[in-house]
Amino acid sequence: MPSSSKRTTASRTPPELPARRKAELATYVSSVGEVSVATLAGLFNVSTDTIRRDLDELDALGRVIRTHGGAVSVDMVPKTTTGVDVRKRLHAEEKSRVGRIAATLVRPDASIIINGGTTALALVEHLEPGLGLRIVTNNLQLPAVIAPGVADEIFVVGGPVRPCAQTTTGDLTTALGQKADESLLFQCDIAFIGVGAMSSRQGLSTGNIAEATLMRQMIDHSDQVVILADSSKLGRGIFARIGPIELADVLVTDKAPDADLRASLDSHGIRVLHP
Numbered sequence: 001m002p003s004s005s006k007r008t009t010a011s012r013t014p015p016e017l018p019a020r021r022k023a024e025l026a027t028y029v030s031s032v033g034e035v036s037v038a039t040l041a042g043l044f045n046v047s048t049d050t051i052r053r054d055l056d057e058l059d060a061l062g063r064v065i066r067t068h069g070g071a072v073s074v075d076m077v078p079k080t081t082t083g084v085d086v087r088k089r090l091h092a093e094e095k096s097r098v099g100r101i102a103a104t105l106v107r108p109d110a111s112i113i114i115n116g117g118t119t120a121l122a123l124v125e126h127l128e129p130g131l132g133l134r135i136v137t138n139n140l141q142l143p144a145v146i147a148p149g150v151a152d153e154i155f156v157v158g159g160p161v162r163p164c165a166q167t168t169t170g171d172l173t174t175a176l177g178q179k180a181d182e183s184l185l186f187q188c189d190i191a192f193i194g195v196g197a198m199s200s201r202q203g204l205s206t207g208n209i210a211e212a213t214l215m216r217q218m219i220d221h222s223d224q225v226v227i228l229a230d231s232s233k234l235g236r237g238i239f240a241r242i243g244p245i246e247l248a249d250v251l252v253t254d255k256a257p258d259a260d261l262r263a264s265l266d267s268h269g270i271r272v273l274h275p
Contacts, residue, residue, distance in 0.1 A: 021046070022054050026063040029071050036070040065089050075232075087118045087165075094230035094254040099123040101273050102192060102228055102252045108132055110189045113218045114139060116167030116211065117194035119228045121145060136175045136188060138168045138214060162208065169210035172217040191222035195242065198229050198251070200264035202237030203244040212240035219247050226250045235261050245270070 021044055028043070029035055037055070041048045059066040065074055067086055076090065099122030106112065106127060111134040114120050124142055127133075129149030135142070138157040146154070159170015193215055196206035204227065206212050219225050219242070227248045234257050246268040251257075253274045257265065265272055 018054075022058060025051075025054055026058050029058075029064045030073045030075065032073075033076040034067075034070065034072045040070075088121070090118075091230045091232050094232070095119045095122040096125075097254045097275050098228050098230055098252050099126045101275070102226060103127050105190065105226060105250070105252075106131060106133070107189075110134075111136075111186075113137070113188045113191040113193075113222055114142060115191075115193050115215055115218055116140075116162075116165055117228075119194035119230060120192060123192055123228060124150075134188075136172070136218075138170075138175075138211075140166045140168065157214065160210070162211070165208075165211075167211065169208070169214055172214060172221060186221065188222045190224045190226055191218045192226050192228055193218060193242075194228040195233065197233050197236045197238045198227060198245065198261070199235055199237045200245060200261050202241060204242040204247060205238045206240050206242060207238050209240045212242045215242050219243065224249045226252060228252050231255045231257075234258070 025040065025044070028040070037048050037051050040051045040055075044051070055064060055066050055071045058064045059071070062074065064071040065086055072086060072090075074090065095118060098119055102123045103126035108130070109132050113136045114124065115137065116139040120137075120139055121141060124139075124146050127147065127150045129147050131150050133151040134153045134155070135146075135151045136155045136157070140156070140161070143154055143156070155175040157168045157170050157172055158174035159168045161168050193204075195204045195215070198204055204215075206215065225248050227250065229251065231254050234253060245264055248268075248270050250271045250273060251265060253272070255274055256262070257272065262272070
């Protein structure tokens with residue numbers, strides 16, 4: 001990539017050869033996490049159309065994730081404003097492994113809670129028809145992606161919508177048309193909760209306060225709590241705390257947690273499932 005001194009004289013610097021430019025583009029996006037087409041065009045002294053073509057090719061190769069107006073690294077940690085279409089492609093294989101394992105915990109005729117997020121959607125995509133489930137969710141994409149015959153009923157939580165996440169953040173009881181003071185009139189068998197982060201120190205956390213509040217309600221209304229988190233979310237904490245780690249009964253992830261988190265999980269009797 002051009003040095004900072006060369007950027008000031010970009011008009012006199014010849015463009016790099018395409019293959020080298022694309023390699024450096026991928027490296028740069030990986031290093032910064034997220035960048036716009038305009039910024040890249042200035043750095044590499046080529047047109048925005050050229051950058052768009054390069055990013056499209058790198059996206060097809062799995063080197064970057066193309067976004068509206070730019071690109072993000074395939075390894076980036078999503079922001080609270082990162083759109084659900086981008087989130088689906090971040091750590092997609094890891095999420096799929098989590099979803100496949102979590103689906104084995106679902107029994108026919110169960111009543112389950114599934115929260116928002118793309119890891120939760122990975123679970124939904126692995127559920128087999130014929131289960132006859134009752135599902136409570138704040139995930140607005142779930143009714144569209146669930147296979148026919150998986151659920152007999154789907155109850156969607158109402159309230160404000162977070163467009164970037166495609167989730168609602170209202171009171172859990174709105175899913176059944178209840179008043180808030182009647183919140184104990186239903187209890188589900190299992191809550192599958194995709195979290196933004198999990199650590200021995202901060203416990204369970206996510207990026208949005210309203211979602212954290214709703215996720216805690218979901219936990220409180222379930223007999224068993226299954227946390228869904230790919231390994232990129234383990235051993236760290238983020239802004240909005242859901243509650244302590246011992247709220248979980250089971251953690252489903254894509255590989256074994258580190259020693260510190262594993263010790264905390266073991267001390268609280270939390271079962272860990274991974275490939």
